[in-house]
Amino acid sequence: MNAPALKMLLLTEVRLRMRRTGTLVAVLALIVLTWLMVGDPAKGQALLVVDKMRVAYTSTCLALGSAGLGGLFMGLAGFYLARGRMNEDMRSGAGAVLAATPVSNAAFLFGRWLGAVAYLGGLIGIFLLTMLALHALRGEGPIQLLVYLQTFGLALLPLVFFTAAMAVLCDAWAPLAGKRGDVLYFIFYVTQMAVPIAATAEGAGWSPLLLFDFSGLGVIVMAVRSAVHTSSFVLGGGEFDPALPALVLPQWMWSMQMGFTRLGCALAAMLPLLPATWLFHRFDPEKVKARAGGGGRWSPLSLLNRALRPLARLMHPVFALSARTPGVLGYALAVLALTLASNPAAIAAALGLLIAGCVVPGAALGGLTLGAIALWGILVSDISVRDRQHDVDVMSAAAPGGGGRRYAGQLLASCLLALAFTAPVLLRWLASDPLRGAALLTGVPALAAAASLLGGASRTARAFLALFLFGMYVATQVPKAPALDVVGFNGVANAQSVATQLIAGVLLLAAGLWRERWTAARN
């Protein structure tokens, strides 16, 4: 493939992704994230704290800190934003035409990878611009663009390469197409976070594990450690002693060895492209289901769902009840029954969670809720986009009550689904720890409203899924933050956080209703 053709492929991939609503959501999330992570020292918060001393907000400090924390977000959300192009090809029918073109598998996938890299690079560029704006407001010392560029380049380039390569692999290999790949990547992402910990645990010396430190956290920790000569520092939202003087990091933190390590890491990050090329389905109708955009009839989840298929019969009375129940509740019961009947494994999980919710000790309820809400979020992310993905949205909008009833019904179904997973936990918390129960009671509708709004606006489940999984991950890593304890599993929610999520839920609900009416009026 020649350079102009490759340029056109790259340009198209970037155009297609940049014009998605999900990109706008990601950009907004990045801007919010930037402002949240660079705490205001006047309020006792600092991005980087070493032995209770805050590190001055120079270009080096802000670049290192934001690259480290932003990388966490981009590594997860970037994957969900970058992938899905082949599902789009399959759903639109363009996949068959792509398969019949003379382009080779390697060139085609390389083009897709380059496009994803350019897209994620663009998002990081926006992140960088936001950081520069924040530097102008809160920074100490001049904005040194080269320091930012060097730090972002070395820390985040391997991450972008890896995220894009994994997105291509999950799109190219039929068994990983669809939600299965989404969930597996999340598990993989959380697992690979152990690499920087392992790589830096051995001391300040170089470790070959750093070649697989795609997030860049390992080298950032090493760089800070070698500059401040201590392992006792906090990256992201640490409290400091204002009586102590601010520490100033040297301007250049990256040694030659680190640079080469990141280069090697960038090369290693491209390794998933090899199996992707080898396993690429090339839109073969035998390997992928044309409209569903997913294959893998023999995947563990498909096999489990098939084995548990008889459980779907438990939903027959719910379907019957939905037919007898008028209005939004009837619609919600139908959506609930459909969601569970299509995922018999979720019925088994709900039964297990209901029993466990009754019998486990109170101390274990937090962990149980964490698992239940994670599963719930994955199922709920689909509800608002399912009709569109299966081309029945026009039919459901033409049913009595129209799009408005559909929206309200889906939202209610999401809440009912959460109850099916957490009802005993909710009752026990309301009895023993009302604030925790209130967090669950207000958090679920707020998350359901977010799923409906993001799903409706972006037309894909991934916008919500990416933010939801990232939020869950952060909440497990920062268990003391009340604002992150959205459903009460950390047990630190307070009246203020519950009130905030109640308001957030109402605002999201209003935004969703407005969007629904606006869409109906536009059509």
Next chain:
Amino acid sequence: MLELRNVVKTYAKNVRAVDDVSLTLPAGVVGLIGHNGAGKTSLMQMIATLTRPTSGSILFDGVDIVAKPESIRARLGFLPQDFGVYPNLTALEFLQYFAALKGVRDPARLRRLLEMVNLHEHADRQAAGFSGGMRRRLGIAQALLNDPDILIVDEPTAGLDPEERLRFRHLLSEIGFRKLVIVSTHIVSDIENMAGHLAIMNKGKLVGYATPDSLVREARGQVWSATVAPDHYEALRAEVRVLQAQRNEHGIHLRIAHPSSPCGDALPAEPTLEEALMTQRYAVQEPAA
């Protein structure tokens, strides 16, 4: 030009979608006819190198395209039935993308094709706002990007208005003067004036390969025209195969497929191609066992 040798395609649970099809196709327009599930799409997907035959071979200009799919891809234009567009791209951007994949380096050709399919005034509009017919026309332009030697189109005129349909038929006819065009369709009027040959499939087998004229000739004497009273219609319909029924002031005017005169005042009628296909045993879908 294209030769199929004992092509078989078997899916899971031993479903034979294509069953031992052998056929040699020279340049010209070939209509692929058959019921839903007859195996047309599977056959076209194998020729378009989307999927491989379970057994048999497909040769294009003597080269086995199952072993060397790239030998046909550069010379192939393909428009599947459920073809859609990327809604976020403009018509021109969409063609530029496929031009890059097909190795087409002539930007002027893209504009010419947009004019050919009457989309030149919408070149810079995002496809999200296109009607079904406009999307179809964009698909047609895409299929012609690389000036293909073999063009495979599935239900090409679905969603097109009568004028566009005529224009597209004419275009396919012209391409068929020099190249091989395989058109799969349920709309017989689409192909009766342009197809040199019809390949008829039923239950995965190729059950006929003939010119439209010869099919019509074979059906002569088997199509009848009659006008019956409404009271008699139900009884007659139970005995014969009614191809067409239309109420008028004298009763119900019928066209009937039958080997001999189906009723007293029936007159032999000149069959259309569609009626000829309906009268042939291979075009009649047998009831499921």
